[in-house]
Amino acid sequence: MAGRRDYLTTEAFFMEIAKLAAQRSKDPVTQVGACIVKDNKHVVGIGYNHMPNDSDEFSWENTEGNKHDNKHIYVIHAEKCAILNKTADINGCTIYVTLFPCNECAKDVIEAGIKEVVYLSDKYAKKQSTIQAKKMFDKVGVFYREYGLKQEPAVKEESGTKKRKLGRVTQVGTVFFYNKYLKIYRY
Numbered sequence: 001m002a003g004r005r006d007y008l009t010t011e012a013f014f015m016e017i018a019k020l021a022a023q024r025s026k027d028p029v030t031q032v033g034a035c036i037v038k039d040n041k042h043v044v045g046i047g048y049n050h051m052p053n054d055s056d057e058f059s060w061e062n063t064e065g066n067k068h069d070n071k072h073i074y075v076i077h078a079e080k081c082a083i084l085n086k087t088a089d090i091n092g093c094t095i096y097v098t099l100f101p102c103n104e105c106a107k108d109v110i111e112a113g114i115k116e117v118v119y120l121s122d123k124y125a126k127k128q129s130t131i132q133a134k135k136m137f138d139k140v141g142v143f144y145r146e147y148g149l150k151q152e153p154a155v156k157e158e159s160g161t162k163k164r165k166l167g168r169v170t171q172v173g174t175v176f177f178y179n180k181y182l183k184i185y186r187y
Contacts, residue, residue: 010041014096015120015147021048021078022098027071028060034078035096036086036114044088045095047081079105083112090114096147100124106133110140117144 008016014035022033025048036045051058051074058074079101083090091113100122101109109117117137124130137144 018096018098021046024048032078032099034082036082036090037094045082045086047078047085049075049078077105080108083108100130101133102129103132106136118147120147
């Protein structure tokens with residue numbers, strides 16, 4: 001007898017964990033979840049955006065003019081939470097996130113040694129913090145991609161040709177090759 005065919009894929013399973021974690025957030029506007037996974041497909045960290053110690057003593061208000069009582073001063077982002085909650089070494093891991101990381105989380109991801117970011121939404125793609133996060137990932141070789149889009153080899157290996165990975169882009173000499181599923185950006 002053949003097994004079920006409508007089961008969750010491994011990648012869907014990890015993104016669903018991130019989505020489930022996001023449901024723990026009390027943020028009235030944006031709930032974010034993160035799930036860190038080792039190569040052996042074991043979950044080693046889960047997080048969601050919340051206030052320190054999950055306290056209700058801090059305001060979730062997002063008042064631009066009030067620098068002293070704005071949620072952005074207090075909130076701990078899902079990526080940082082997952083990194084802080086790690087149960088094993090996360091060097092070389094993949095992080096599944098429901099929202100593309102900001103520049104501050106990108107620094108945490110890079111310093112933790114995470115090698116890949118799989119994101120569900122990039123709704124702040126035009127914000128400076130997201131642009132800077134992508135720039136940092138590209139410069140240090142952290143690969144990022146939208147959930148559901150599989151990366152196909154951008155270029156075949158040629159003997160004697162140096163190539164380096166730049167996030168979504170592979171550079172061979174001075175020529176850039178782009179994945180056919182992703183938007184083309186010129187840096």
